[in-house]
Amino acid sequence: MPGPGEREPRGQRLGTGIGWRPEIADAVERMPGVDWVEVVAENVCPGHLPESLLRLRARGVTVVPHGVSLGLGGAERPDEGRLAALAERAEALGSPLVTEHIAFVRAGGALTASPGLEAGHLLPVPRTRDALDVLCENVRIAQDALPVPLAVENIAALLSWPGEEMTEGQFLYELADRTGVRLLIDVANLHTNHVNRGEDPAAALAELPLEAIAYVHVAGGFERDGVWHDSHAHPVPRPVLDILTDLASRVLPPGVLLERDDHFPEPAELEGELESIRKAVATGRATRSRQTPATAPTAQTPATAPTAQTPHAEPTHRRPAPAGTTPPSATDARRPATSHQSAGRTTHPEPTASVPPARRTPATGPAMPVPGVEPGPQTPDTGPARPVSGCAAARQRLGLAQAALLSALVGGTPVPEGFDRVRVGVQARALAAKRADVVAKVxxxxxxxxxxxxxxxxxxxxxxxxxxxxxxxxxxxxxxxxxxxxxxxxxxxxxxxxxxxxxxxxxxxxxxxxxxxxxxxxxxxxxxx
Incomplete structure (x- = not known):
């Protein structure tokens, strides 16, 4: 429960959980203090649920299905069959919500008049207005098709898109603001993007709509040749726990879950990692309770949590100040910046519209060029003009860009202009290795x-x-x-x-x-x- 004066996101309190996998099913059932579990949605059959999950449910343990194949960040509209399958699993498990990823997993096909390709893994979407428009429309389609609220997860990335127009925090903020979708924040992925893309985790947390957080993922990985690989097969490192502590010092997360997908250790080691997660959250809460209102990271105005009846009710977030502006607040000016706590910023309430007008900030760069597609008309202040409804042109531009990148990653075609060729090679090898591992499992x-x-x-x-x-x-x-x-x-x-x-x-x-x-x-x- 939250302490006196402590703010928390709206939605069900989940507590501390662990990813349920068949290899550790027996151990998970015996673990003390496991309040809930998450299961990969594609790995369970609604009509033949594993006995272990049925026993956990009978004990009152919440089970949340976590999808990996929907591809909400792709240029195509979400597949109706995949949405129906995700909805079926949510109902069979009696889940309070379902989760997916802000990623694309396939490209090509009719939209681009090119062969359809599968990545076999989650790939990052460009943080551009085109990608945001398409993602928002796809999220709304998914929300309308699902019987329970949807939360979407930030992903780890080995490479960066050229011409990005927003930071990760700004991108997630606008997504939540425009759709009412809840957020699954993976602090391990924030660490991955810090190592691989030079992005400050504290800055991302400072820009997030904290009240929209549904729960938090924690996982391990490893670094090789200066690249962090989000393996989910190694112990959780200290920097990831530090980011979790920073988040907990800003807001009380409704739930925190340990992910482990391979190289499973003895149950005692997993229980030790769960205890480390609890301590990291407790440290953040203690820090928050000691801080005065003038120095504590500020939890933002609570959003209206989406429900099954109102799948994308408009929230009332305060919108972050544009990057690069000087915060006028004396309170924010006194807030120090540390390795895991960025300098403060002033937020300004704005009326919320279902699709806010496109605009540029000082941090915004030029729109990502796509060969063969003419850019939309420009205005001095807002950038490319877009209609309020529909995003067919944005889908085509995004589809061409994603198909070109995926073809380079899995088909050996030339690397698109603007990408780091070395990082594309690292990502290509990682995709091939994962493909070999998964085929060996199936x-x-x-x-x-x-x-x-x-x-x-x-x-x-x-x-x-x-x-x-x-x-x-x-x-x-x-x-x-x-x-x-x-x-x-x-x-x-x-x-x-x-x-x-x-x-x-x-x-x-x-x-x-x-x-x-x-x-x-x-x-x-x-x-x-």
Missing amino acids: APELPVILGEGYRAAFLAYAQARPMSGGYRRDALDFAASLLLAGAPKDAAARRELRNWWLDRSGPAPRPRRRATRAAHAARRALLRR
Whole structure:
């Protein structure tokens, strides 16, 4: 419960939680002090929920589905089938809310008249007016389709987009202000972006609408060659806990959750990390209670929390002052800046509109150019003019830019102008490695059949074959490519791989598309072997 005079975001109090994964399901059930769990939405079937989750629910433990494949930051409108699946899981789990990411996961297709490509991972959206317009419309579509409130998460990034027009805090603030969506703040991702993009976590926290926070993620990672990788497979480092403490000194988060997706340690180590998270929050609360009103970070005006009946009610945030302006408040002028607490700023209440007029701040740069697409008309004060409703042109410009980047990452095409080529290479290798890891999880027989040669063979395959149909399809296509090339060389392994592929490739319906015809041609060829 909040202390005397302590402000907190509206919404359900969740407490301290941990990401539920099958590998640690038994340990999670036995852990003391676990108030709630989060489950990857795509990994559970509503009609066949894992017994562990059912037992947790029976004990009163809240379960929140966390989506990873919706791609709300993509240029296309959210897929109705994916939205329906997310809604179904929320209802089956009796969840008070659902969460997704501010990211794009696919690009190309009809919008850009180019082949559709899958990233297999969360990629950052450019912090531009085009991307914000598209994201806001996609979030509203999702809110209308879901039976419970939606919260969206800031993501970690290995690279930066050229020509960005807003900071992360400004981008998230406008998103929450325009849609009423709640925010899932990942403090580990703020640390990642600090290392990889030079962004100050305290500055981002200072610009956020703190009252819109639904809950907080905490996770571990590792640094290699000056790049931080958000692995979710390593212990939570001290800098991430420090950012959590800074956040808790500003506002009481409704919930904090530990994420771990791989290399699971002993239960005692996970329990120790949960205790470290509790201590970090307690330290922040103690700092907040000791501060005077003149020095404490200010919690902003509470927003109207979205409900199932009013999925995107307009909040009443105070809008942050433009970057680069001098705060006139004597209170803010006295507030010191530290490594995890930026200098204060004055906020100015404004009337809230469903789509506020586009405007430029001193920090705003030129709009991101997209080859082949003419920019909109310019005005001296507001930048590109946009209609109040509809964003078809913005979708096309964003779609072309995202398709060009994703094609460079997974298809080996030239790196688009303005991107750091080294960082694009780092991201491309990270995507290929993740793709190999996930295929090994969804098709665990493949590493067994191929042995030590699995990873090298898959990475060679991935370099020439971008993913376009999900990980299970990817596993089948990988096996088929090996067999058609006469691999593996060992006859027994090749026979085992052939039987595995035939068992899972399913019946052969009448071919209707080029890709389908190619798949069935491969099947016929393999059957003749």
